[in-house]
Amino acid sequence: MNNDLRERREAEGLSQEELAVAVDVTRQTINAIERERYDPSLELAFELADHFECSIEDIFEPDAA
Numbered sequence: 001m002n003n004d005l006r007e008r009r010e011a012e013g014l015s016q017e018e019l020a021v022a023v024d025v026t027r028q029t030i031n032a033i034e035r036e037r038y039d040p041s042l043e044l045a046f047e048l049a050d051h052f053e054c055s056i057e058d059i060f061e062p063d064a065a
Contacts, residue, residue, distance in 0.1 A: 001039045001062055001063060002061050003033065003034070003036065003060045004059060005030070009030075012052075016034070019051070022051055023051055024047070025044060029044075045059070045060060
């Protein structure tokens with residue numbers, strides 16, 4: 001799944017660790033999502049969207065098939 005999590009995080013001046021604490025996951029989880037090696041659970045996707053005050057679709061989009 002493609003995402004712009006890194007761009008959003010950096011725009012807010014947050015480190016991976018700071019974002020991880022804000023959404024209650026590990027820094028490694030944030031890193032894996034940003035590198036598109038891990039798709040977040042629906043619950044985590046909602047947490048991230050809530051944090052950035054946007055919809056899930058604003059952050060994540062499916063890979064082109």
